[in-house]
């Protein structure tokens with residue numbers, strides 16, 4: 001029986017080592033070097049080729065290498081009978097908290113403008129208002145969104161969150177469902193997207209949403225590039241509906257050289273680094289789920305195919 005990692009263009013040696021440290025008897029293979037496809041029972045995937053998963057006749061379960069599972073749910077070669085799970089870890093949460101707080105501080109304290117001025121040797125001050133004057137709205141209050149929201153509230157921002165079901169969080173106002181989306185947006189100045197990519201959420205960061213935000217408004221997208229309608233973002237920036245955007249994810253990664261986002265001072269770009277899975281931290285989860293899949297037990301951090309996350 002073997003466990004296979006499938007993640008093209010990624011060095012997976014640290015992953016293999018981390019799993020072997022937990023159980024030296026595991027048979028671990030790294031695609032495309034697979035000896036016998038019949039022996040593959042569990043795959044751990046990131047951006048796997050979309051024609052592969054139905055070539056393992058005894059596949060029982062697949063795990064995402066990260067928090068998102070859209071690459072698995074959109075893979076037509078994944079048989080319906082195969083269970084799906086993902087990884088959840090404290091360091092993914094910690095990194096996301098750091099990233100979002102960093103982005104918001106840069107926006108709130110005008111650091112972005114100061115860095116741009118520095119390049120031209122300009123000494124100019126800008127007024128800023130304190131955290132308590134800024135309304136931050138988090139779309140998605142899941143494993144990442146909840147702690148991000150609570151940390152921002154602790155720092156002093158006015159924080160609200162939007163999810164499918166209502167939440168009870170410390171100092172975070174909770175909005176739920178499409179009925180409460182407008183109230184959430186009307187109360188938000190910095191909109192942070194931490195939604196999973198699903199049929200319902202694809203293209204959600206669009207002009208009609210931007211128009212409902214409190215001004216001056218910013219959008220931070222750390223979820224998936226496909227949440228954002230790129231041409232709507234540019235239109236919203238050019239017509240001052242939005243003041244700026246901070247993006248970590250893009251519908252095509254790496255962002256192509258000729259992409260219009262690169263040349264804009266009001267779009268901050270980071271190369272999908274907000275929160276990265278650390279092999280040592282999630283190896284035990286993967287081994288546990290491998291054993292659960294082999295023994296027919298329900299997986300930890302299982303994905304609901306109906307809900308798409």
Ligand SMILES: NC(=O)c1ccc[n+]([C@@H]2O[C@H](COP(=O)([O-])OP(=O)(O)OC[C@H]3O[C@@H](n4cnc5c(N)ncnc54)[C@H](OP(=O)(O)O)[C@@H]3O)[C@@H](O)[C@H]2O)c1
Pocket residue numbers: 066067068069092139140141142143144145162163164165166177194195196197198200201222223224248249272273274275276309
């Ligand atoms: N940029 C990076 O480096 C990076 C790193 C990690 C993750 N991510 C992205 O972050 C996403 C979120 O991760 P997570 O672990 O926090 O996800 P999660 O635990 O699955 O939480 C998803 C949240 O979104 C809400 N939601 C889903 N569909 C919705 C809808 N139609 N309307 C309103 N709310 C909806 C859910 O509501 P309920 O609570 O009511 O179910 C839940 O609160 C991942 O899917 C991934 O794409 C990016």
